[in-house]
Amino acid sequence: MSHAKRGRRQVEEEHENHERWLVSYADMITVLMALFIVMFAMSQVDEQKYQQLKDGLAVGFGREKSILNGASPISNSKGTSDPGEASYQMLLAQVPEAQRETVTKVLEESDRLRNERAHGEARAEVDRLLEVWKRIDRALREQGLRDDVRATIDERGLVVSLVSQHVVFEPDIAELTDRGRRVVDTIAPVLTELSEPIELDGHTNQEPVRPKYYPSDWELSLARAAHVLHRLEDDHAIPARRLRATGFGHTKPLVDPARAGSQRVNKRVDILVLSQQPAETRALMGQAYDELRREAGLDGLPADPAGDGTGSDPAAGAAGPTHPRGEDRS
CATH class of the missing domain: 3.30.1330.60 (OmpA-like domain)
Incomplete structure (x- = not known):
């Protein structure tokens, strides 16, 4: 094999090796995004902090704040004004479409475990x-x-x-x-x-x-x-x-x-x-x-104050003075 051919093959192999890291990097970014979504879903959204975050992102990316005032476009399209739901949809939109079903299942399982x-x-x-x-x-x-x-x-x-x-x-x-x-x-x-x-x-x-x-x-x-x-x-x-x-x-x-x-x-x-x-x-x-x-079976538990029969009748066994209705004062 000539020196020129060996040189061309070496350049092609090096070119392929240089691009291979992109695949691993993309996988890592996808996993990180899923992790952040899970962590976010498990947290409680502070509406005031969420608004501050929206304003900060708007300014940071050079977008007019007025665009983000009021309901977000995502919340309008879903018919909801819940900041937490809007944030969830915004984050989910960043996940590649092929991965969304998996991420959604992860989040649903996270919600189930949190409720339990x-x-x-x-x-x-x-x-x-x-x-x-x-x-x-x-x-x-x-x-x-x-x-x-x-x-x-x-x-x-x-x-x-x-x-x-x-x-x-x-x-x-x-x-x-x-x-x-x-x-x-x-x-x-x-x-x-x-x-x-x-x-x-x-x-x-x-x-x-x-x-x-x-x-x-x-x-x-x-x-x-x-x-x-x-x-x-x-x-x-x-x-x-x-x-x-x-x-x-x-x-x-x-x-x-x-x-x-x-x-x-x-x-x-x-x-x-x-x-x-x-x-x-x-x-x-x-x-x-x-x-x-x-x-x-109500055994040993506090009496029910609603007077529905699970506890003693509030009108039964009363001692002390009694008054006809309309005369018992405050």
Whole structure:
């Protein structure tokens, strides 16, 4: 073979070798893109940060910001204004068409695993809050005060309601009765050992009467919540940073106001042990609690405050003064 032919073959082989890296590079870029999409799909989109990112990209690539103001072209074409969905579509559009089905399956599997993880975490949080409730329940039973309290678990956390079946609050009065103070003092030691924030929600009943000592039932409900807050802080040394009080007036009845005896139950303060789990987990806690109740046949679980028969009737066994409907005050 002549020297010239050997030279040409060597140049061709070198040319082929120089281009071979492009195949590996393209594969690597595709895999990286799929990885970034999966990571993005598993994260929560911050709408404000997403808007900042859009503006930054628009300026960086020399595009007018006005083009990206409002809904993106992708969101318009899909009929959605969800930034997360728009971002997903924008990223997916960058994947080669031959790879999109594979990437979509990866993302769907990621969503399934994330939902399973969130449900498992919600179930674990419900189990933990139930243990807190069992301690409260045991303490109340030892003092003969169990009928003064209703409890449930929802997306906020553990809700312990101080109901007025034994006149926890006198009509028009924000201060707890002697029995009401005993209830709070019995619950407080358990709350002291926790680290979660505690919210006190005050409520009045639904009778259309003006409170005797307050401008409206809003002020009365807030005063009731604040009174319980002060007892927890002053008498039981629960740090003020863990406490907050809110008044809801007559707007959130615990049971149907049309039911006999409902006034004595709806006039109450709710003590909330606020869960610190992520919003995605907390959103599933009510569902996890209902599942747990069904699996356990309601044995040993908090009474249902909805008055649907799963707990004691709020109108049954009530002690203390009774009033004909229309005379029971806030």
